[in-house]
Amino acid sequence: MYVILGATGHTGSVAARRLLDKGKKVRVMGRDSKKLAPFVSRGADAFPADVLDTDTLSRGFVGAEGVYVLIPPAMTLPDFRAYQDQVTESIAKALEKGGVTHAVTLSSVGADKPDKTGPVIGLHNMEKRLAQIKGLNALHLRAGYFMENTLAQTGIIKSFGMMAGPVRADLPLPMIATKDIGVAAAEALLRLDFEGQKTQELLGPRDVTYTEAAKIIGTAIGNPGLAYMQLPDEQVIQAMTGMGISRNMAELLCEMSASLNNGYMKPLEPRSAKNTTPTTFETFVEEVFLPAFKGQAASA
Numbered sequence: 001m002y003v004i005l006g007a008t009g010h011t012g013s014v015a016a017r018r019l020l021d022k023g024k025k026v027r028v029m030g031r032d033s034k035k036l037a038p039f040v041s042r043g044a045d046a047f048p049a050d051v052l053d054t055d056t057l058s059r060g061f062v063g064a065e066g067v068y069v070l071i072p073p074a075m076t077l078p079d080f081r082a083y084q085d086q087v088t089e090s091i092a093k094a095l096e097k098g099g100v101t102h103a104v105t106l107s108s109v110g111a112d113k114p115d116k117t118g119p120v121i122g123l124h125n126m127e128k129r130l131a132q133i134k135g136l137n138a139l140h141l142r143a144g145y146f147m148e149n150t151l152a153q154t155g156i157i158k159s160f161g162m163m164a165g166p167v168r169a170d171l172p173l174p175m176i177a178t179k180d181i182g183v184a185a186a187e188a189l190l191r192l193d194f195e196g197q198k199t200q201e202l203l204g205p206r207d208v209t210y211t212e213a214a215k216i217i218g219t220a221i222g223n224p225g226l227a228y229m230q231l232p233d234e235q236v237i238q239a240m241t242g243m244g245i246s247r248n249m250a251e252l253l254c255e256m257s258a259s260l261n262n263g264y265m266k267p268l269e270p271r272s273a274k275n276t277t278p279t280t281f282e283t284f285v286e287e288v289f290l291p292a293f294k295g296q297a298a299s300a
Contacts (some may be wrong), residue, residue, distance in 0.1 A: 001025040002189050003064040005051065005091070006072055007044075008035040010148060011106055014182025015068050015189070018247070020044060020189065029060050042106060054090045061098025062270075066189040069095070070106035071122060077246045080252060084122030092129045103130065104188045104225045106181065107140040108137065109174065109201060110265035117265050119249075120254030131197045139194040142201045143181050144174030145260075147284040150213060154293045157221070157242070162229040163214045166257035172207035173260070174267055177284050180204070180277035201269045208281050220285045221293055231260075 002019050006012035007028035020042050026035050034253055036046040040176045049056040061067055071087045074080060075212040095103060099138055112121040123140075153163045167173070188194070189264045208216075210228040218226025231239075233254040240250035259265035269275055 001027055001045075001064055003027045003029060003047075003061055003067040005029045005067065005069045008032065008078045009070070009072065010146075011182040011185060012176035014179045015186040016044060017042075018183055019189065021249075023188075024190070027064070028059070032198060041104060051087050052090050054093045056204075057090060057094035059067060059099050060096035061094055061259045064098065064100055064298070065106055066090060066102040066104065066192055067095065067098075067100050068104045068106075068189060070183050071261050072127065075249050078246050080119060080246070080249050081122055084119070085125060087128050088122070088126040091126075092133060095130070096133055098133075101135060101137060102189075102192050103129065103136060103138045104185050105138060106185070107199070109142050109143045109144050109203075109267050110259065111142055111199075112268060113259070113265060114258050116255060117225045118252035118254070120256055120265065127197070127199070129161055131239065132134035137192075137195050138197050139188050140197070141181060141188070141202065142199050142267075143178075143183055144201070144203045147175050147177045147204070147279075147281060148288070150217070151292050152192045152243070154289075155216070156239075157217075157226070157293070161223075161226075163226065164239075165210065166231060166233060166254050166261075167226070168261045169211045169228050169230050169243070171261060172209055174201075174203035174271075175208045175213075175281055176202055176204035176277055177279035177288075180279050182221065184277065201267050201275045202277055203267055203271055203275045204277055205280050213281060215287060216282055216285055220290050 004012045004016040007016045008030045028039045029047045033048040040046045047060040069091050077083050108120045109125045109222050110117045110120045113164040127140050214226045220222050237250040
C-alpha cells in the first residue's frame with residue numbers, strides 16, 4: 001500500500017491516480033473527505049487527516065510501503081515559516097510512529113541553501129529533519145519553478161494588459177508543470193530504489209524566461225505583443241496582499257525571487273534525461289493557462 005498526503009492537491013492527485021492506474025493499493029489523505037471521494041470511487045482508501053494532527057497521520061502511515069509527503073500551501077497565514085516547521089515536525093513524528101521506511105517528498109530547487117530563499121527555507125529544514133529519522137529512506141524531489149505560478153498573471157493581464165512580477169524578465173527558469181512532479185513521485189514510489197537520503201532535481205523540459213513566457217501566453221490569448229515587466233518588491237507585496245495573500249507570504253516570495261534573480265538559488269544538477277520532464281510551457285498554456293484565463297474573462 002502507498003500513502004499519498006495532500007492527495008487533492010496539484011502533485012498528490014496526479015501521484016494517486018498514477019498509482020491507481022497501475023493497480024496499486026492507495027490510501028489518500030487530505031483534510032476534506034468529500035474531495036477524496038473521486039479516489040474512493042476508483043478503489044482508494046480515504047483517510048481524512050489534518051497535516052498537523054500527528055496521531056492521525058501516523059495511523060494513516062502504518063503499513064505503507066512508501067509515502068508521499070509535502071507541506072501544503074497556506075498563502076494567508078501571518079507566519080508561514082512557523083507553519084512549515086510545525087508541519088515538518090508533525091510529518092516527521094508520524095513517519096517515525098508509523099514505521100515508514102520509504103518517503104518521497106516535494107522539495108524545491110534551492111533547498112540546499114539554509115537562508116535567503118523565502119518559503120524554500122522550510123523545505124531545506126524538512127530535508128534536514130527527515131534525515132534524523134532512523135531507518136527512513138527519503139527521496140527529496142527538488143522541483144523547479146512551477147508553471148502554475150504564472151496563473152496569477154490572469155488577473156494582471158485583464159487589469160493592466162501586461163504581465164508583471166518580482167522575477168527578472170531575462171532570467172532563465174527551469175519551469176515545470178506540477179503534474180510532471182506527481183508522475184515522478186508515483187514512479188519513485190513504484191521503484192522504491194533509493195536508500196538513505198537522496199535528492200533529485202526536476203527541471204521541466206527547458207528553461208523559460210518571463211519574456212518568453214509572455215510571448216507564448218500572448219500568442220495563445222490573441223495578444224502577441226504581451227509584455228512582462230519586473231516590479232519593485234513593495235509594489236509586488238501590495239498587489240499580493242490585495243489578492244488576499246498575507247504580507248508575510250508576499251515578503252517571503254519576494255525574498256525567493258531575489259535569490260533566483262541573483263543566482264543564489266539555482267539548480268545544482270546539469271540538465272539530463274533523468275531531471276528533464278515532458279510537459280512544455282506551450283502545452284501548459286494550452287491545457288491549463290488558457291482555460292483559466294477564459295474563465296477569468298467569463299467571470300469578470
